[in-house]
Amino acid sequence: MKTAWFSFLRFGVCVLLLSAPTVSAVSLSVSPNLQQVFRGSSSVYLSCVDDGQTADGWTVKRTRGGLTEDCGAAGSEFSRINSSFCVLDLSLFTGGNFLCVSSSGHQSEELSISVSGKDVILEIPALPVMTGSDVTLCCRPKEGERRKSHFVRDNVTLGSGPEGKWILSNVQRSDEGLYWCYTDIHPPSPQSRLRVRVDSPSPRSSAPPITPLPPPPSMSVLRLVLHLVVFCPYVACTALLLSIFATSSGNTPVISMETSHPAVQDDVTTEHHF
Incomplete structure (x- = not known):
């Protein structure tokens, strides 16, 4: 039962994370870069950009009084779309918060623009x-x-x-x-x-290499003991084998490797009398 409840809880958390709006790397660009403008002054241009380039599939939206509307939406009196820009008509615009929203629900940071009289x-x-x-x-x-x-x-x-x-x-x-x-x-x-x-730091800058810390003294002593435990039996076995070999060699008679050759008989001249 606990396992089923834990699995259900994990599923619910995943659903909440996936359904929540995410802040994207896409940002809202504004020109002129001002929060306050006079009513009736020149227009303000907004666009969604990603690394300095126009972000496709993103829409500039305004939030005001709990309502959200697309820039240049049908019936909008204060904004229009010109190429990839949302143009605000400051003679009719009354201010609000703006952000970029994608079709999948990703959002940029909001910025505020107010029109003052x-x-x-x-x-x-x-x-x-x-x-x-x-x-x-x-x-x-x-x-x-x-x-x-x-x-x-x-x-x-x-x-x-x-x-x-x-x-x-x-x-x-x-x-x-x-x-x-x-x-x-x-x-x-x-x-x-x-x-x-x-x-944020420049991506070209890299952190200095981390020098590993020397092992603590206790680890060095332990490592030495382990080496001795492994090495000493090997030395003892080698010495024992050499001793056995030396003992066996001392009791075995020496075998001469020289080969005796039959003596060559002197030439004998036999005299025959007829």
């Missing part, structure tokens, strides 16, 4: 940034030139930047958080989250 926006990357990189945040007014701006992360003021810029140098995971900005004459911008990803 405020007087100022914070230009912050929509895609995750890599650790160690430098990120420039811009506080951009809807009208007029950029001016001195104040930058805030998670309700903590980072400082002020001339010409509406603030540079985050050598970004780390600790720099993640909700950012916004304001100027002396503009109200705060919408908030957006900066996402930081750990830069």
Whole structure:
């Protein structure tokens, strides 16, 4: 009974793992790479890419308010399909989260794009940034030139930047958080989250070879004892055989290998008288 229950439990876990949506290596590309845009500004282009190339069989989708819709779907007023790109019309688009989905259910990471009607926006990357990189945040007014701006992360003021810029140098995971900005004459911008990803090591770099540790002393002594146990009987047997052979050789008479030849008789001259 326990075996049947365990098999059923394993089957259920496998079904859950197979049915759950999987995050794929395919990613969502966005141009311009901004989370905040002004309403009515130029269009935003989205596409699904795999290692820099267009990913076939993938669709850009928007999730908003628990609903999911394809980019460029029939009746959509804010988006259209142009070649392999999903083009957002910022005069009608109201924002949302976007991701790439394959026909088999694989998904990419989501990214957020918001359309603002405020007087100022914070230009912050929509895609995750890599650790160690430098990120420039811009506080951009809807009208007029950029001016001195104040930058805030998670309700903590980072400082002020001339010409509406603030540079985050050598970004780390600790720099993640909700950012916004304001100027002396503009109200705060919408908030957006900066996402930081750990830069993976280059595939060309290889770890140094691992030097095996020397065996502990106890193992060396044990190995020596084992060798002696095997070697000593062999030496004893060899010595015993040599001793037996030497003893046998001492009691056996020496056999001469010389061969005696019959003596050659002297020539005798016999004189016959007739």
